Amino acid sequence: MLSLSGVRVAYGRIEAVRGVDLTVGAGEFVGVVGSNGAGKTSLMRAIAGVVRPAGGTIRFDGADVTGRKSHEMVARGLAMVPEGRMVFADQTVRDNLILGSYTRIGRDDPGIAADMDKVLGLFPRLAERIDQLAGTLSGGEQQMLAIARGLLSRPKLLVIDELSLGLAPKILDLLFPVLTALNREGLSILLVEQMASYALSVTARTYVMENGRVILEGASAQVAADPRVLDAYLGRRDAA
Numbered sequence: 001m002l003s004l005s006g007v008r009v010a011y012g013r014i015e016a017v018r019g020v021d022l023t024v025g026a027g028e029f030v031g032v033v034g035s036n037g038a039g040k041t042s043l044m045r046a047i048a049g050v051v052r053p054a055g056g057t058i059r060f061d062g063a064d065v066t067g068r069k070s071h072e073m074v075a076r077g078l079a080m081v082p083e084g085r086m087v088f089a090d091q092t093v094r095d096n097l098i099l100g101s102y103t104r105i106g107r108d109d110p111g112i113a114a115d116m117d118k119v120l121g122l123f124p125r126l127a128e129r130i131d132q133l134a135g136t137l138s139g140g141e142q143q144m145l146a147i148a149r150g151l152l153s154r155p156k157l158l159v160i161d162e163l164s165l166g167l168a169p170k171i172l173d174l175l176f177p178v179l180t181a182l183n184r185e186g187l188s189i190l191l192v193e194q195m196a197s198y199a200l201s202v203t204a205r206t207y208v209m210e211n212g213r214v215i216l217e218g219a220s221a222q223v224a225a226d227p228r229v230l231d232a233y234l235g236r237r238d239a240a
C-alpha cells in the first residue's frame with residue numbers, strides 16, 4: 001500500500017528526516033512512535049504530499065508518488081488527520097464533513113451520503129452536534145471530526161498524526177476502538193502517537209524514530225518488550 005525508501009525531509013539546513021524506510025501493507029495497522037522532534041510529523045507531511053521530500057522515494061498504491069501534492073494524494077486514496085486536527089472552526093460539523101468529501105462531490109453523491117451516515121454512526125457525538133460550529137466542540141470531538149472528515153474521502157490509507165494529543169484517557173478509550181474496527185474492515189492505518197503504550201497495544205507493527213531515523217522496528221509486542229522502548233517511552237526502567 002505504502003512504501004518509503006530513503007526518505008529525507010529538510011527545512012533549510014535542518015534535516016528533520018534522514019533516510020527513512022517504512023512500509024504499510026494493505027489492511028495493516030502500523031504505528032510510529034518517538035520523542036519530541038524525532039521527525040514523525042515531517043515524515044507524515046512528506047507522505048501526504050504537504051512537503052516535498054529532499055530525497056528518497058515514496059510509493060503508494062502501486063505508483064511512484066514522490067513529490068506529489070496533497071490534493072493528488074487525497075484523490076489517490078490517502079487521507080491525513082494532521083497534528084492539531086485543523087478542523088475549520090467557523091464552519092459547522094456538517095460543512096467540515098462535506099469538505100472531506102470534496103474529491104467525490106458530483107461524481108459519487110450517493111456514496112458520500114452513505115459514508116456520511118456511516119461516520120455519524122461511528123461517532124454519535126458528531127451526529128448530535130451536526131449543525132454546531134466545529135470551534136465549539138471539545139478537543140476529543142474535534143479529533144472525531146478530523147477522523148470522520150478524513151474518512152469521507154473514502155481513503156485506502158488513513159494517516160493520523162498524534163491521535164491522543166491533549167485528550168483525556170476516557171476519550172481515547174472511545175477513539176482507539178473505532179480505529180481498530182475500521183482496520184478490521186480493511187482500512188490501512190498509519191498512526192503516529194506519543195502515547196507509546198496506546199500505539200503499541202493497538203497496532204500490529206511499530207517503528208521507533210529518533211533524530212530523523214528509524215532506530216527500531218518490528219511487531220508491536222516485540223517493540224514493546226525492547227529495553228530501549230521500555231526505558232524511553234513506557235517509563236518502566238526497572239522492568240528493563
Ligand SMILES: Nc1ncnc2c1ncn2[C@@H]1O[C@H](COP(=O)(O)OP(=O)(O)OP(=O)(O)O)[C@@H](O)[C@H]1O
Nearest residue numbers: 011014015016034035036037038039040041042043
Ligand atoms: N516548518 C519547519 N521549519 C523548520 N524546522 C522544522 C519545521 N517543522 C519541523 N521542524 C524541525 O524538524 C524537526 C522534526 O520535527 P517534527 O515536527 O517532524 O517532529 P515530531 O517527531 O513530529 O515531534 P513532536 O513529537 O513534537 O510532534 C524538529 O527539529 C523541528 O524543530
Ligand SMILES: [Mg+2]
Nearest residue numbers: 040041042083
Ligand atoms: Mg509531530
